[in-house]
Amino acid sequence: MWDILRHTAFRWLFISSLISLVGSKIHRIALLFVAYQETQNAVWVSLILGAQFLASAVLGPLLGPLADRYNRRTLMVLSDLARALLVACIPLFAIASMPLLMVIAFLMAVFESVHYSASNSAIPDMVPESALDGANGLMTFVSRFADVAFVALAGVLVANVGPAPAFWIDATSYLIAAVLLALLPPLPGKAGKSNYFAAVAEGLRPLWQNPTLSRTIGTLALAAAFGSVEAALGVVYAVGALKIGVQGFGVLEGLMAGGAILGLFVTMPLIKRLSRETVFLLGLGTWGLFLASTGLFPFPVWAGVAMVALGILNTMFIVPARSIIQLAAPPELRGRIMAAFGATMQSAVLIGTFLAGVLEPRLGVLTVLYFSGIAVFLAVFTVFLWGGIPRLTSEARPG
Secondary structure (H helix, E strand, O other): OHHHHHOHHHHHHHHHHHHHHHHHHHHHHHHHHHHHHHHOOHHHHHHHHHHHHHHHHHHHHHHHHHHHHOOHHHHHHHHHHHHHHHHHHHHHHHOOOHHHHHHHHHHHHHHHHHHHHHHHHHHHHHOOHHHHHHHHHHHHHHHHHHHHHHHHHHHHHHHHHOHHHHHHHHHHHHHHHHHHHOOOOOOOOOOOOOOHHHHHHHHHOHHHHOHHHHHHHHHHHHHHHHHOHHHHHHHHHHHHHOOOHHHHHHHHHHHHHHHHHHHHHHHHHHHHHOOHHHHHHHHHHHHHHHHHHHHHOOOHHHHHHHHHHHHHHHHHHHHHHHHHHHHHOOHHHHHHHHHHHHHHHHHHHHHHHHHHHHHHHHHOHHHHHHHHHHHHHHHHHHHHHOOOOOOOOOOOOOO
8 A cells, every 4th residue: 555655746745644734633722722711611612613614514615616627736735825824823813812713714624625625636646546545545544643643742732832832833834735745746627617606516416416426425424414423422422421531532532543544454455355335335334333332332341442443444434435436526527526525524524413412412422322323324224225336337437
């Protein structure tokens, strides 16, 4: 898998993503700390997180045509430069203003959406198809490695020296990432410059017209709407059900992130032996069963085992899913489809967060986790009964 880094363009994307994610993990902890410290009110924390979700879910699809019309390298560089400037504004004059922090968080998510659609639509142009799963796997590794290695470090940094240095570290990381991305070759979009809003609609249409895209994204969205209750209720599960405290919650989160890294070494061999479509459904369905087991067997040891398994299985379904979507999307629509995919998943997570808040007080955390996991499994099983994910042949593949 690591030999994919011999492809020069992908290597620069990989390194720049790692550097910017290090800063982003530190920044996220600092931002939420500042919001709570300055107000002693969790409402502002929720509003800032909500502003980020709103920008990704609503504006993501509207900005998708940019990645299909313009040079994707330029879009990624400008997105990182804009985020560096926005983060630098926080310690300079916005650290005590919650409305300004909310605006900055919103704009950060906007530029993150542009970067997401540009980078994900560019990966198939950087590596051959045989290396695409490995490339997506390495991008997943980058995110999970940053979770494992730098979230705890961020907490220590903010606690000991304050949030301002964390913001400067993040701004610097974006600047370095922008310089590295400038080393990429030109990555021009492949769409024409027709009416912009018609182009937005054109990018959304394949999500229900293309069977491969509709079943893949639809299955993931349904699973995320139920499965994301785990993220919302993780601390409640650890503190209230398992009685292992906040420290135990941190351990469980670390085990899941570590499992996601281990999942790379499981996923790649499976895709070679089976198919992307089979590994995707197998991983997601099994993920649902393990989620259900956390509600059925509320014991700390089993919870640790389940978190490792959930991390492994998360990689097992998300890596082939990205490859399936990238290959099924026509090249001239890839940026819009990736943006719509990202927005769909953000919306599903919002639904899951809402469900967690509504159901947990009425049913209890264990019941919610159990039925959410079963719902994920049933969604996958239904798709399997309908014939699974249509497999793309080289003849049927767009472009």
